[in-house]
Amino acid sequence: MKSKIFIIFFISSLINCHKKTENTDYESTKISERISYSKKKNHINIHSGKFWYKIPTYKLPFKRVILLNSSLMGYFLEINKEKNIIGITSPEYIFSEKIKKLIQQNKIQNVGNEQKYNIEKILALKPDVIFTNYIETFENTYYILKKNGIEVIFIDEYLEQRPLDKAKILKLFGVLLGAEAESNYKFKYIEQNYKKLVYLASKQREKPVSISNEMYGNQWFMPMNQTFSARYFEDAGSNYILKNINGTTSIPLTFEEVLLKSKNATIWVNVGDHRNKWELLNLNHNYLKINAFKNGKIYSMAGATNEKANDIFESGAVRVDLVLKDYIKIFHPNLLPNHRLYYMKEVK
Numbered sequence: 001m002k003s004k005i006f007i008i009f010f011i012s013s014l015i016n017c018h019k020k021t022e023n024t025d026y027e028s029t030k031i032s033e034r035i036s037y038s039k040k041k042n043h044i045n046i047h048s049g050k051f052w053y054k055i056p057t058y059k060l061p062f063k064r065v066i067l068l069n070s071s072l073m074g075y076f077l078e079i080n081k082e083k084n085i086i087g088i089t090s091p092e093y094i095f096s097e098k099i100k101k102l103i104q105q106n107k108i109q110n111v112g113n114e115q116k117y118n119i120e121k122i123l124a125l126k127p128d129v130i131f132t133n134y135i136e137t138f139e140n141t142y143y144i145l146k147k148n149g150i151e152v153i154f155i156d157e158y159l160e161q162r163p164l165d166k167a168k169i170l171k172l173f174g175v176l177l178g179a180e181a182e183s184n185y186k187f188k189y190i191e192q193n194y195k196k197l198v199y200l201a202s203k204q205r206e207k208p209v210s211i212s213n214e215m216y217g218n219q220w221f222m223p224m225n226q227t228f229s230a231r232y233f234e235d236a237g238s239n240y241i242l243k244n245i246n247g248t249t250s251i252p253l254t255f256e257e258v259l260l261k262s263k264n265a266t267i268w269v270n271v272g273d274h275r276n277k278w279e280l281l282n283l284n285h286n287y288l289k290i291n292a293f294k295n296g297k298i299y300s301m302a303g304a305t306n307e308k309a310n311d312i313f314e315s316g317a318v319r320v321d322l323v324l325k326d327y328i329k330i331f332h333p334n335l336l337p338n339h340r341l342y343y344m345k346e347v348k
Contacts, residue, residue: 029172032165034156037172044175049134051154059128059151061178066111066122068132070094070309072155074318075170078186079179087111087125095309117141123148129176131155161228161248163235163320164194170318193321194235200335201237201328208331209265210238211258211292214272215284219252229270236327241265255286266296267330273302274347299330303345312343 028038037046044060046053066087067073073096076082082098090113091103102108109125112118119141122130127150134154142152153176160166167190174183210233213222223229224247225240233240241261245251253261268290274280277298280287287293303326304311316323326344329336 031168031172032160032162034159035165035169035172037175039175046153046172048154049156049159051134053151053153055151055176060176062128062151062176064126064128065177066125066127066130068111068117068130071133071157071313071317072131073099074315075173076177077315078170078318079174079177079182081173081177081179083107084177086127087122089113089117092308093313095304095306095311095314119144122150129153133158157317161226162231163228163324164191166228167191167194167318167320190319190321194324197321197324197328198235201235201332204237204332204335207237207239208267209262210240210267210269210331211262211265211290212240212268212270213250214280215255215287218254220255220258221250221252222258223250224248232324232327233269233331235324236331238267238327238331255284259286259289263291265290265292268292268296268298269327269330269344271298271300271347273300273305276348280347297330298347299341299344300347301343301345303341303343316343 028036030036035046035048037044042057044053044055044057046055063084064086065076065084067076067085068089070088070090070093073082073085073088073094076085077096077098082096082102085099085102085108087109088094088099088103089111091100091110094100094103099108103110109121110118111121111125117138122145129151130145131153133156145152155169155172157166157169160169168187170183170187170190171180174180211222212229212233213220222242224245225234225243226246226248227250230240230242234243242251271280277293280293280298292298301312302310312323323343325336325339326341329339329341330344
C-alpha cells in the first residue's frame with residue numbers, strides 16, 4: 001500500500017514540476033554563436049561573449065541608458081528608443097541628426113571618450129544600465145560602476161562575423177528597452193530584404209573579381225573568407241580573391257602577393273577615406289600596378305560621413321540589408337538600376 005502511495009506521489013510530483021517549468025521557462029533566443037538570451041518568469045538570462053547576466057524583470061524596461069560606444073547607437077534609432085539615452089562618449093563620432101539635437105538640448109550628456117570616462121558624471125546621471133563594448137583596460141572602471149549598483153552589459157557587436165547576426169542583436173535591445181514587438185518586426189523586415197537580395201545576386205553568372213582594404217606600412221591586411229566583410233562580398237555576388245582562404249580574421253599579405261592574386265580583379269572595395277586616386281598614389285605609388293586601379297573601379301566606405309562620423313558604423317550595424325544593397329550595386333550595377341550608393345562612395 002505504501003509503495004502505491006509513493007508511486008502516486010512521485011508521478012504527481014513530476015507533473016507538478018513539469019507544469020512549473022512550463023510556467024517559468026519561456027522561449028530562448030539565439031542571436032549568434034556569441035550572444036543569446038532566455039526569458040524566465042522573474043528574470044532574463046543573457047549570454048554575451050564570456051559574460052553572463054541575470055536581469056530581474058522588475059528592472060525592465062531600462063529607461064535611463066548610457067552608451068560608451070557610438071556603434072551601438074543604430075539599434076536604439078531603429079526602434080525609436082533614442083530618448084532613453086542619457087549619456088554617450090565621443091559625440092564627435094555621432095552621425096545621427098536626432099542624437100545631435102538631443103545633445104544640443106542637453107538631454108544627452110557627454111560622459112567622456114575612448115581614452116577616459118567621466119565616472120563622476122556617469123554616477124550623477126544615475127543610469128539604469130550602461131551598454132558598451134568590453135575593453136580590458138577599463139576593467140577597473142567597470143568594477144567601480146558595478147559597485148555603485150549600475151548594470152554594465154557588454155555587447156561586442158563588432159565581433160559578429162555574419163551580417164544578419166549583427167542585425168539580430170536588435171531583438172535583444174527590444175526586450176531590454178520595452179520594444180520587443182517593434183524590434184521583432186524590424187529584424188524580420190531586414191532579414192527578408194537581405195535574403196531576397198542574396199537570392200537576386202546569386203542568379204548572376206558573371207561574378208567580378210574583387211579585392212579589399214589597402215596597404216598599412218609594408219603589409220596589406222585582407223579579410224579571410226569567414227569574416228564579416230568577406231560574407232558581404234560573397235552575398236553580393238563577388239568573386240573575392242580570398243574566398244578560398246579559411247579564417248575569421250584578416251591576413252597580412254605583401255604587395256607582391258596581392259598583385260599576383262589580384263591580376264584579374266576589376267573592383268577594389270573598402271579602401272580608406274580617400275577623396276581621389278591621387279591620394280592613394282601619394283600613399284603608395286605601387287598601387288598603379290594594381291589592375292583594379294588601372295582598369296577597374298575603387299570604392300570607399302565614406303558615402304555617409306560627417307567630419308569624424310560615419311553612418312556605416314551607426315545605422316549600418318543594423319541595416320545590413322542596405323549595406324548589402326550598396327555592394328550589389330557595386331558588383332552588379334544593372335541589378336538595382338534605381339539604387340544610389342549610400343554607405344559606399346566611388347574613388348575617382
